[in-house]
Amino acid sequence: MRWLTEEDIEHIAVGATVLGTGGGGDPYIGKMMALSAIKKYGPVQVITLDELTDDQWVLPASGMGSPSVLVEKIPSFEQLEAPLKAFENACGRKTDVVMPIEIGGVNSLIPVAVAAMNNIPILDGDAMGRAFPEAQMVTFHLDGLKPELVTIGDEQGNVVTIQPADGYWSEKLSRNVTISMGGSSIVCDYGITGKQAKESVIPGTLSLAQEIGALLKEQRQAEVHPITQMVKKLNGYLLFKGKAMLIQRKIEGGFTRGESNFDGIDFFQGKGCKLHFQNEHLLAEVEGKPVAMAPDLIAVLDEETGMPITTEGLKYGARVAIVAFPANEKWRTDIGIKTAGPRYFKYPYDYIPLETLVKEQRAND
Template identity: 40%
Template sequence: MRIERSMLADLARGAAFLGSGGGGDPYYSLLLAEAAIERVGSFELISLDELPDGALVAPCGWIGAPTVSVEKLPNGKETVSGLKRLEKIVGQKIDAVLPIEIGGGNGLAPLIAAAELGVPIVDCDGMGRAFPESQMTIFNIRNLSACPSVITAACGSLAVLETDNNLTHERAARNLSVALGGIAHMVEYPLTGAEAKANAIPGSVSAALATGAAIREAHERGADPFAALNEALRQTGLYPYAITLFDGKITDLQRETRGGFSVGKVVIDGFGANDQMEIDFQNENLIAKRNGEICAVTPDLITVMDRETADTITTEKLKYGQRVKVVGAAAPAMLREEKALTFVGPNAFGLETAFEPIEQLNPKDTS
């Protein structure tokens, strides 16, 4: 299928939701993608099955603290310079690109590369949402190497990373992003077509498009955008359960940029009842507690949204007094596997709780 300019806002809206609060606000990526379409035309979106086994497929996205990205804007050249360096290293032309994570601005990051290189975007990603660290991708969970990877910054700086393991790669890349001003673009986990087909999370780009379109269409016909969002998520099959967890106003917020991450906690007081929700985040929302009881936890999605517009509020945009709804959704099944939970489950973030699926924590659907 072709991604036309008219579809970009839907993709941005859906990717913002799937970021679970992280991945960066997609606004600037949306502007760059619109400009790219004006120059070269629509984007081609292909399925994993359409990839030749020997193709060179390049996942890409941004690394750093989303709070920095609000003020330190991309120049649009970071993606392409990193991909062209990867081609030189591998000695092969890139055949397709994909988002390393579908969430937030990173869900749109490959669009610029696709436009400039004239290659398609693959309907998949490496996380099924957004996570704060590079080694939390499904490609690392499936024992694929992040290297060679290329990091580029708006100033023109470029670095190639080769490490002996993917955790070392994350630490080196994180420190480098801090040195480059707090945020940088990274091409990582270069894949063959066969590796992408065997390991990537399929259908996530089209799922973002569908959820974004559902919200827009609900507004157009005067329907409830949250009910439409939850139903659209279920229909994707990739996110089979969705529920509105809470409705209230932000009454407290703690947030700081630390070690290349945006970390903190938001407190939401409920409307018309003595209810309160607390959400802890590290770039992404990690755990939600309603009146002290866990109602959603990573890797399941937790997204704070404007209660009137159903626009996602990423963690760097949270503010005191915002009136919000909190929506939770089941993560893709690949992220709930036992091995995957060691990388993306609550214990991976230092949370002292076991993973319990959101549909078990919330057996009565109140969406």
Template identity: 45%
Template sequence: MRYLDEQAIENIAVGAAFLGTGGGGDPYIGKMMALSAIKEHGPVQLLSTDEIDEDDFFIPAAMMGAPSVLVEKFPKGDEFVRVFQKLGRYLGKEVKGTFPMEAGGVNSMIPIVVAAQLGLPLIDCDGMGRAFPELQMVTFHLNGISSTPMAITDEKGNIGIMETIDNRWTERLARVATVEMGASSLVSIYPCTGKELQTASVRNIVTLSEKIGQIIRSNEQDDAANAAKLGDLLAATNGHHLFSGKIVDVERGTTGGFNRGCVTIDGLGETADEQVQVFFQNENLIAKKNGQPIALTPDLICLVDLETLTPVTTEGLKYGKRVRVLALPCDPQWRTAKGLETVGPHYFGYDLEYVPVEELVQKEAR
């Protein structure tokens, strides 16, 4: 057990944005909300999954929809607690804590806001180990846990409870409601016991986000030091450096409650004749180099600033920006048959067979 102060939140926001693979919302917006909450209410207690009671009850709060709309549709501020308390009252159970549904700039911060405002602990786990665009794309789904009852609300005050026949129907119906709410909503979903968090979640994601953020935010002054920082980042995440270059084209649109598109990156220097394309649906899903896959969902594809290693979200992609393309192996649960059925390339409409990133890296090296 420990407490998250302002420095920890600064680091977590950056690290979670990195793990968010382009999605999860603007880390600055989420960070400012969390910093404001702990300034008013005090530091948030962080508990590991080993420190919670199996019979206690926990629920998350998260944003659903297209992250880019947050640039113009800023949260009012009371939605997070409202949706959290709505589900708690409906279930008629005492809620002993909260946790993030995914790693991402906003969705890693919303539970901190809730925890601070309600005086609850934050549990060091999530349901993805990264970010994914749809509600059934969580390890709780892989373990047979129902997404409903769920609560959904918007900044205007509309709020409701939903119960569905399965987790895919939850996604379909909640997505329609989210589009009508202005392409973003707040949800509280996948209510879990302590035992379910211990067996079905991705553990220690908040701690990992903080460690990544510490590395990225460290000040480096020369090329050698920056190279060492990149090495530290890859070592901390078991990651791989796939490509460096300049963004030369961005195709991006908001359809069906998602940010969808493709970013094209031309190589620099010795790789000037090479090109990488990264395809995304809120999150980065497929990376191709000269037309050949070099990383595939559910492995993490992370775009970062060429020099600072600051994460670049999909809404932050712009012509001329120089970036690195990094890739990390996903949590082992996603590499199971059900995991690949849920978040593999075929689900997103790509006619590609999943190959672990470490195998693709080895193939590229030969």
């Protein structure tokens, strides 16, 4: 067990935004929510999967909706608290541990705030190993678990409790409720036992986010760029370096959807790259050919500092490095690819692992 410091939260916010693949919310908002809650309610303890007992009750807490809307509607403490209390009342169990449902700038830190408010620990792990746009895109679903209870709250004090038939219905119903709530909400779902958590949760992702954030925020040495260090740490690849040119974004169906186009710089001069996103980056193409696709991770970083840029934060003229990392092995299974692969998002490709695509790209250069 360990206690989160202010510096830890700063680092988690940055590192989780890298792993959040452009989604998961604005890291500044997540950081300020967590720090404010700790200042008001007290420090938060982090525990590992090994420290869970089988009978403890673990509850994820997260934000749902368009990241663009969340920037305008920052959740209050009351909004963060209401879905957890509604979940406890409906299931008749007290929450022993909270956890992130995904790793993202806001959604890694909303559970920190909830943990502080309830004086309970947060679990060092999540159910994606990254951020995904839809509620069924979690390792719990891959392992056959159902979200038997979901609670959704907004800033007006409304709380809706649903009992969906499965993860897909959870997504459909929760998304429609969230749209009715103005495009963003706080959600508790997939309550599980410690035993189930040990089987399904991707371990250590909060610590990994913290390590990445620390790496990017350190004073870099001239000979080793932080992007190079981070890509090596995550067994990833540099896909492209370029200048952001045309960015098309719209809020549709409760998501921020669109694409970004980049003109190549340095070694990539004369080439073009296109990123497709639905809250998160899901497909990268260079010269019209895929170089990375979901469920593998795609991140956009500031070329100079290595700091991550979210899909709603990308601006025209930004000079960026586009990098990618292999997804957790759970996502490279048949059910993982069916759940969050390119065909699910209606892209015209069968899933090809990142390392294979990069090898093909380099062979053609």
